[in-house]
Amino acid sequence: MILMRGYSDKGRRWHQEIDLDLAVTLVREQAAVVVNRRTIRRLYSNKDFRRYILTRDRYTCHFCGLYGDTIDHLLPRAKGGHTTPMNCVCACNLCNQAKADQYVDEFMGN
Ligand SMILES: [Zn+2]
Numbered sequence: 001m002i003l004m005r006g007y008s009d010k011g012r013r014w015h016q017e018i019d020l021d022l023a024v025t026l027v028r029e030q031a032a033v034v035v036n037r038r039t040i041r042r043l044y045s046n047k048d049f050r051r052y053i054l055t056r057d058r059y060t061c062h063f064c065g066l067y068g069d070t071i072d073h074l075l076p077r078a079k080g081g082h083t084t085p086m087n088c089v090c091a092c093n094l095c096n097q098a099k100a101d102q103y104v105d106e107f108m109g110n
Pocket residue numbers: 061062063064065066068091092093094095096
């Protein structure tokens with residue numbers, strides 16, 4: 001097991017034990033950094049993460065190009081996707097709800 005540390009939206013420190021596989025994924029997808037062999041640090045609180053994704057994508061929906069202010073998981077959480085910078089994009093409400101738990105190519109092919 002790997003120890004994951006982070007800060008909450010209110011600045012409170014938390015930590016939890018996670019599987020090595022998950023730790024590797026979170027680091028690879030730029031949600032966390034390696035502290036040492038047994039510890040990673042989560043880079044964003046929930047609020048910071050949301051702000052980071054929306055600002056990075058300039059509040060522009062990944063799917064239709066209109067204004068968006070929600071976060072969509074490219075690989076849905078229900079299908080094993082994680083809340084990481086590489087797996088999350090800005091989406092408008094309509095696209096987010098329409099896509100739901102579909103893969104991106106399913107959604108775009110409709
Ligand atoms: Zn959209």
